[in-house]
Amino acid sequence: xxxxxxxxxxxxxxxxxxxxxxxxxxxxxxxxxxxxxxxxxxxxxxxxxxxxxxxxxxxxxxxxxxxxxxxxxxxxxxxxxxxxxxxxxxxxxxxxxxxxxxxxxxxxxxxxxxxxxxxxxxxxxxxxxxxxxxxxxxxxxxxxxxxxxxxxxxxxxxxxxxxxxxxxxxxxxxxxxxxxxxxxxxxxxxxxxxxxxxxxxxxxxxxxxxxx
Amino acid sequence: xxxxxxxxxxxxxxxxxxxxxxxxxxxxxxxxxxxxxxxxxxxxxxxxxxxxxxxxxxxxxxxxxxxxxxxxxxxxxxxxxxxxxxxxxxxxxxxxxxxxxxxxxxxxxxxxxxxxxxxxxxxxxxxxxxxxxxxxxxxxxxxxxxxxxxxxxxxxxxxxxxxxxxxxxxxxxxxxxxxxxxxxxxxxxxxxxxxxxxxxxxxxxxxxxxxxxxxxxxxxxxxxxxxxxxxxxxxxxxxxxxxxxxxxxxxxxxxxxxxxxxxxxxxxxxxxxxxxxxxxxxxxxxxxxxxxxxxxxxxxxxxxxxxxxxxxxxxxxxxxxxxxxxxxxxxxxxxxxxxxxxxxxxxxxxxxxxxxxxxxxxxxxxxxxxxxxxxxxxxxxxxxxxxxxxxxxxxxxxxxxxxxxxxxxxxxxxxxxxxxxxx
Numbered sequence: 001x002x003x004x005x006x007x008x009x010x011x012x013x014x015x016x017x018x019x020x021x022x023x024x025x026x027x028x029x030x031x032x033x034x035x036x037x038x039x040x041x042x043x044x045x046x047x048x049x050x051x052x053x054x055x056x057x058x059x060x061x062x063x064x065x066x067x068x069x070x071x072x073x074x075x076x077x078x079x080x081x082x083x084x085x086x087x088x089x090x091x092x093x094x095x096x097x098x099x100x101x102x103x104x105x106x107x108x109x110x111x112x113x114x115x116x117x118x119x120x121x122x123x124x125x126x127x128x129x130x131x132x133x134x135x136x137x138x139x140x141x142x143x144x145x146x147x148x149x150x151x152x153x154x155x156x157x158x159x160x161x162x163x164x165x166x167x168x169x170x171x172x173x174x175x176x177x178x179x180x181x182x183x184x185x186x187x188x189x190x191x192x193x194x195x196x197x198x199x200x201x202x203x204x205x206x207x208x209x210x211x212x
Numbered sequence: 213x214x215x216x217x218x219x220x221x222x223x224x225x226x227x228x229x230x231x232x233x234x235x236x237x238x239x240x241x242x243x244x245x246x247x248x249x250x251x252x253x254x255x256x257x258x259x260x261x262x263x264x265x266x267x268x269x270x271x272x273x274x275x276x277x278x279x280x281x282x283x284x285x286x287x288x289x290x291x292x293x294x295x296x297x298x299x300x301x302x303x304x305x306x307x308x309x310x311x312x313x314x315x316x317x318x319x320x321x322x323x324x325x326x327x328x329x330x331x332x333x334x335x336x337x338x339x340x341x342x343x344x345x346x347x348x349x350x351x352x353x354x355x356x357x358x359x360x361x362x363x364x365x366x367x368x369x370x371x372x373x374x375x376x377x378x379x380x381x382x383x384x385x386x387x388x389x390x391x392x393x394x395x396x397x398x399x400x401x402x403x404x405x406x407x408x409x410x411x412x413x414x415x416x417x418x419x420x421x422x423x424x425x426x427x428x429x430x431x432x433x434x435x436x437x438x439x440x441x442x443x444x445x446x447x448x449x450x451x452x453x454x455x456x457x458x459x460x461x462x463x464x465x466x467x468x469x470x471x472x473x474x475x476x477x478x479x480x481x482x483x484x485x486x487x488x489x490x491x492x493x494x495x496x497x498x499x500x501x502x503x504x505x506x507x508x509x510x511x512x513x514x515x516x517x518x519x520x521x522x523x524x525x526x527x528x529x530x531x532x533x534x535x536x537x538x539x540x541x542x543x544x545x546x547x548x549x550x551x552x553x554x555x556x557x558x559x560x561x562x563x564x565x566x567x568x569x570x571x572x573x574x575x576x577x578x579x580x581x582x583x584x585x586x587x588x589x590x591x592x593x594x595x596x597x598x599x600x601x602x603x604x605x606x607x608x609x610x611x612x613x614x615x616x617x618x619x620x621x622x623x624x625x626x627x628x629x630x631x632x633x634x635x
Contacts, residue, residue, distance in 0.1 A: 049396040050351045057403055060346040064331055064339035072331050072473050075414055075424060077481050124497055124608065130488070135499075138482050145484035148422035149318060152291060155420050195499070199491070202503040206537040206591035211600040 076144040080189030083143060087184035088165025090177070096166040100151045100158065109173050114152070118173045123195075133174030137199045139191040142167045164188070282311055285381050291319045292421070294361070296385025299513045299532065304559075305567040306356070307388035309443045314450045315361050315386065317485070318421035321470055325446075325454045328418070330438070334475035337405030344454050347438060350395040350403075354441070355460070358534045358567045360506050361386035362463035362490060366610035368617075369598070374632035376620075380516040383617070383629065387532070389567045392458050393441030397432040397474075406476055414481045415457045418472035425466045426480035427459060431504070435460050435565075438471065461536030461565040462504045463611070465490050495606020506536035508595050509614035510543050510570065510587035521625035524578035529556070534567040535589035542588040543570040549582035549618070549634055550597070556585070564590075581621040582630045598635055 076082040088096075098107075105111075109118030109131075119131035128134075132142070147163050149155050158166070164183040171177040176191060204212045276282075282302070284295035294315040297307055307313075325344050333339035364386035368374060397413075410429055417423040427436070439458040440447060447453040452469025459466045465485055480486065480502065492500040510533035515521060533543045539562050544553035556570040570585070586595040596604075598615040620630030 049353065049399045050402075054351065058350060060349050060403070061340040061342040064333055064341045068341065069331065069333050069339055072416075073333065073475065074422070075416065075475065075481050075483070077477075077479070122497075123493060130493065132488075135488060135493075137487050137499075137501075141482055141484050141487050144424070144481070148424070149420070149484075152318065152420075155318070155422075198497060198499045199487075199501045200498045202500055202505075204500075204503065204505065204507060206505070206507065206589065206593045208592035208594065211596045211604045 074144075074147060076140045076147075078138040078140050078189065080140060080185055083140070083185035083188060084160045085185065086160030086164050087182055088161050088163070088168055089182045090165075090168045090172040090179050092161075093165035093167065093169025093172070096158065096162045097169050100154075100162075101166065104152065109170065117170055120175050131174070132170055133176060133194065135195050136193055137196045139167065139171060139176075139193055140189050142170065143188060282308075284311055284313065285379075285385060292317045294386060296381050297388045298381045299385055299387065299511070300380050300516055300519075302513075303569075305389045305532065305569055306443065307390060309390065309445065309448050309451070312359075312388040312390060312442070312448065312451055313361065313386045315363075315464060316419065316450070316469075317423050318419050320450050321419045322449070323418060323454060323470060328454045328470075328472070330455060330471060331473045332400060332404050332476075333473075334414075334477055335407040335410040336401070336476050337407060338403075340404050342400070344440065347395055347400075347455065348440060350399050352393060353396055353437060354391055354393040355437070356389065356391045356563050357458070357460045357565045358387060358389045359458070359464050359467060360388075360509075360534070360536075362465065362503070362506065362611040365509075365613040365615075365617075368629065368631060369601075369610065369613045369615075370607045371602075371635065374629075374635070376628040376630075376632060377517060378629045379518065380511060380513050384511045386464070387534070387567070389534075390442045391444070392437055392439045394437040394439035394455075394458065397436040397438055397457070398434075400438060400474075401433065401476070409478050410476045412477045412480050414473075414475040414477055414483075415466070415468040415471060416473040416475075417452075417468045418470040423465075423468055423485065424481065424483040425468055425486055426477070426483065426502075427457070427462070427466055427504075428502075429476070431459060431462065432457075459504075461506055461538075463490060463506055466504060490611060492605065492609040492611050494609065495604075500609075503612055506534075507612065507614045508535035508537065508540065508587045508589040508593050509533070510540075510585040510595055511617050512545075512583055512585050512619055515583070515621060515627045516619050517628050519627045521576060521621060521627070523625070524576050526573060526575050529572040529574055529583060529585075531556075531570050531585050532567045533558075533570055533585070533587040534565070535587065535591075535593070536565060537593065538564045538590040540568045540587055541590050543568070544586050544588075545570075545572040545574070546584040546586075547574055547581055549630075550584050550616070553586070576621060578623060580623060582633060583619045583621065584616050586616050598631060 104114040105117050110116050116129050116131045118133060119129055120133045121128050123130045123134045143163055168181050168183040172179055172181060282298045287294045295313060297311050297313045328344050330342045365384050368383060412426050412429055413432055414424060414426050437458040439456050440454055442451055447456060455471045456469040457467050457471050492503050494500055510531055512529055512531040514530040521527060529545055533540045543556040543558060545556045546553045556572040559569040562568050588594045596615055601615050618630035618634055620628050620633060
């Protein structure tokens with residue numbers, strides 16, 4: 001399991017409280033203390049996934065070393081879990097953006113040719129589009145996504161400092177942080193995105209009730 | 213075209229021509245129809261009488277008949293793009309693997325079978341790395357199930373975007389059905405031991421977008437597969453070779469391809485593809501998130517644009533119905549724009565979370581006709597009208613558009629997408 005960046009909780013104070021609460025999308029049912037076996041019976045409407053005489057463990061596969069896990073465990077969650085050390089400012093981010101991003105996302109993040117990254121007017125005002133400023137619920141998702149997937153032609157090329165910096169710049173362009181903002185493992189999860197509270201769980205349930 | 217010419221034409225269409233271009237059967241595309249109309253007499257007779265010359269010998273790998281070259285429809289040539297299954301060219305329910313729709317966010321990686329590894333970690337007792345040979349050694353399961361992108365049909369939802377000249381491939385071709393083979397996720401989680409308190413997993417791909425989705429633990433324990441086989445062979449590269457997650461009945465994006473990592477967690481990760489994308493902005497200003505299940509839906513594949521019915525008379529309406537919530541129990545067809553409905557015949561076996569072929573024989577009288585289909589699943593859910601979806605959701609979202617589709621047959625026999633006429 002991912003651990004939080006040391007010192008983060010202490011430093012975040014009041015802004016962090018929202019993220020501390022259990023996730024609104026928490027599991028539909030969590031594994032009981034007897035572990036996975038208790039849920040196991042449900043596989044494919046009664047069809048057992050393994051025969052009754054199967055061993056409790058097969059022992060196939062190799063133990064994953066801590067180093068191995070650390071190398072691949074690169075996702076970042078809204079509570080900041082998974083964020084690496086490093087930091088970057090809006091000014092540094094402008095340089096990163098203009099070097100690595102501008103060709104596909106445009107000088108002000110609105111021109112394309114690829115996804116629009118800046119929009120500060122509400123998405124429901126047609127015609128407009130959904131972008132970081134008016135739609136993304138969590139700023140941490142920017143780290144998760146940019147580190148993994150951007151720049152599209154050379155993903156993985158940016159250092160953690162550069163990713164923090166370009167995020168600071170994107171948040172500044174979207175009028176979410178001031179121009180002296182610095183992003184790091186403590187400040188990024190504390191950013192409250194304008195659209196965060198618009199996100200609601202799926203209420204479609206099938207059946208003959210009202211169409212949702 | 214007169215009635216008489218029409219029947220002559222259609223009779224000819226049913227006679228096997230040996231030119232190798234027009235196979236026996238229905239007039240399948242507008243091009244075929246045009247070709248038939250243009251050919252008062254076949255210009256090329258049989259070049260060789262196949263009963264008089266020996267045929268070709270056996271081969272190591274079969275190919276399609278030269279006259280049968282169905283193709284996927286590409287959205288564009290970008291790294292993040294899609295291609296659609298030619299639904300109107302297919303029969304039954306299984307999609308040939310080379311015509312299964314594609315949706316990649318950063319192209320198709322080249323991964324060797326022996327190089328690929330799956331890391332399972334997080335809230336587990338024994339974090340483990342599995343090679344493909346390990347995964348294949350676990351007890352195996354095969355199931356026939358559909359996969360549909362939740363963006364399927366997004367092109368015909370908004371009132372301002374109701375095209376008439378759209379094929380069923382362009383409309384709903386982000387749908388395919390395969391027999392998937394693999395090891396249940398439940399078996400692997402049993403192997404590594406899930407810790408108390410876990411409630412979600414994060415599934416992550418090994419493509420250059422490192423595409424990631426959160427999936428409820430309940431779901432993957434219920435029926436998800438770590439799939440390595442498709443329609444009797446190993447996965448195609450564009451379907452995630454050598455390993456993908458397969459979540460039956462869920463929106464396609466969650467069935468992460470080129471799967472390299474599963475992290476067991478106690479909350480969703482809120483990745484880009486479950487926040488910025490694959491979420492549903494609703495009319496009341498809220499955004500529906502983790503709208504994972506694909507609700508019941510049906511679509512008529514014949515007749516559909518650009519077919520041209522060469523003559524009035526008996527025609528069989530054919531289509532596909534499916535539900536992410538279980539089995540299809542009923543499909544109805546309307547030939548009067550939704551005023552009256554009749555039950556279509558369902559071709560068994562009717563499998564849960566799979567496509568079902570439906571058919572309805574009807575006599576087309578030669579008048580303007582609007583055909584519709586609507587599916588009902590075992591939960592009692594009835595495929596809604598587009599108006600019902602607009603009322604419930606507004607017109608902003610481009611995902612989960614499972615509303616009833618309509619095709620209009622004009623007096624000329626030309627078939628166009630007909631929903632715009634009904635709303």
